[in-house]
Amino acid sequence: xxxxxxxxxxxxxxxxxxxxCFGLGTVHxxxxxxxxxxxxxxxxxxxxSAFVVFTGRELRDRSISASGRWRVVRLxxxxxxxxxxxxxxxxxxxxxxxxPTEFSFLLSFITALGAMVGVRGGLYAVESDERxxxxxxxxxxxxxxxxxxxxxxxxxxxxxxxxxDNIETSDTPTETAEEARMIRKHLERILxxxxxxxxxxxxxxADRRTAFDLTSLIEERVDRLRGVHPDVDISTRFTADCxxxxxxxLPTAVEEALRNxxxxxxxxxxxxxxxxxxxxxxxxxxxxxxxxxxxxxxxDAIESEGETPLVHTQGLGxxxxxxxxxxxxxxxxxxxxxxxxxxxxMTLPATCRLGCEExxxxx
Numbered sequence: 001x002x003x004x005x006x007x008x009x010x011x012x013x014x015x016x017x018x019x020x021c022f023g024l025g026t027v028h029x030x031x032x033x034x035x036x037x038x039x040x041x042x043x044x045x046x047x048x049s050a051f052v053v054f055t056g057r058e059l060r061d062r063s064i065s066a067s068g069r070w071r072v073v074r075l076x077x078x079x080x081x082x083x084x085x086x087x088x089x090x091x092x093x094x095x096x097x098x099x100p101t102e103f104s105f106l107l108s109f110i111t112a113l114g115a116m117v118g119v120r121g122g123l124y125a126v127e128s129d130e131r132x133x134x135x136x137x138x139x140x141x142x143x144x145x146x147x148x149x150x151x152x153x154x155x156x157x158x159x160x161x162x163x164x165d166n167i168e169t170s171d172t173p174t175e176t177a178e179e180a181r182m183i184r185k186h187l188e189r190i191l192x193x194x195x196x197x198x199x200x201x202x203x204x205x206a207d208r209r210t211a212f213d214l215t216s217l218i219e220e221r222v223d224r225l226r227g228v229h230p231d232v233d234i235s236t237r238f239t240a241d242c243x244x245x246x247x248x249x250l251p252t253a254v255e256e257a258l259r260n261x262x263x264x265x266x267x268x269x270x271x272x273x274x275x276x277x278x279x280x281x282x283x284x285x286x287x288x289x290x291x292x293x294x295x296x297x298x299x300d301a302i303e304s305e306g307e308t309p310l311v312h313t314q315g316l317g318x319x320x321x322x323x324x325x326x327x328x329x330x331x332x333x334x335x336x337x338x339x340x341x342x343x344x345x346m347t348l349p350a351t352c353r354l355g356c357e358e359x360x361x362x363x
Contacts, residue, residue: 010069014056014119017076021115022049024108031104041105048112052076055119067329067349068126075122076115083114137326141201152193160186196316199252203323209245214275214283214350217251222273225258232262233270240276242283242352246328250348253324254285256317257344261289264342283350290341321346 025045032038059069087110091103163179163186215238222234244250261271274286318334321344325332330348337343 009060010066010073011056011060013070013073014059014076015053017073017080017115017119018049018052018054018056021052021080021108021112022046024104024111025049028104028108038105041109045105045108045112048109048116052112052115052119055116055123059123062123062127064123064127064130065329068130071126072119072122075125076119079118079121080111080115083117084111086110086114141323153190156186156190156193160190193316196320199249200316200319200323203247203249203320203327208248209328210248210250212244212246212250214242214244214285217254218273218275218285221251221254221258224255225262229262234258235270235272237272237274238276239274240283240352240354242275242277242348242350244283244328244348244350246330246348247324249320249324250328253321253346256320257285257287257346260317260344261287261291261342264289264291266291277350277352277354278347281350281352283348283352285346285348286343287346288337288341288343290337292340 022045025042028045029038029042032041059072062069064072084107087107090110091106094101160183163183167176167179167183218236218238222236225232226234247253258271258273270290272286272288274284274288276284276286278284318332322332324330325346325348328348330346333343333345333347335343335345
């Protein structure tokens, strides 16, 4: 049953709506006789219904997100239903005035018209909204990259140039070697920053999805982290078996969340990774630590509309998580963990099956 449901696409919903309206026109033709007027009325309803079906085919080729396509379907059904209620109200007025005729044509015509208005108007409205959101996201991305280039790279280059000045005035090979080592260290940081910036841009530019089993993904990344940091106390808890279709960078985003937790967790703290399903059926991945937590500047930068001169992230890890979820129709939330620490909460549309499994590593 679930596999059949997974094959249902938004355009199928539009096709069903158009077919339903065409059915109303057919019922009108069969119940109101075979006169020329009735045939013409059925032709009008059928033409409008065919336009709705055509819009379903067009919807498949438009550059709109999956959630946006489903929004078009909901708008079409909602407006068609509202117009149908309007038709009933008009017919009720006619009934009270003693002329209760043409109900089937009124209902079929206005319902089909409402479906066409809802689907076509919804298509253009959703497309415009997403283009506006895309422009706002691009503006935020450019602002982030500009601040990284202006702040982080400038600082690293200033330090490296300072060590070069020391080399020019140094009299001992030992001091020169140490200065050269520090220069290499800061230049490698610049290389890492530019590489992470490129990866953030590539996440935003990519427009494709990959299927993931969250349980397997989390277990793999946690095992990898335990291998690198064997002394860190990491436990996992799976209360649901969730499968998602997300951006291909999702494994990297999960790894960044785990790395952030390790970097902000002292030796006597612990990390808990939870996979669960919320009330809406979405998959929720929570990485909770009991350490000092993520900087308030980083939290403000992620949650604000855009970075400001006084609010910027020291690294790009959180932005990689943010853009991965943003392009996967998901959400990122940074919350306080009681009594201490931070919870990185990642929510994704998913198909989940309830279950429970826990694991951990002793200190």
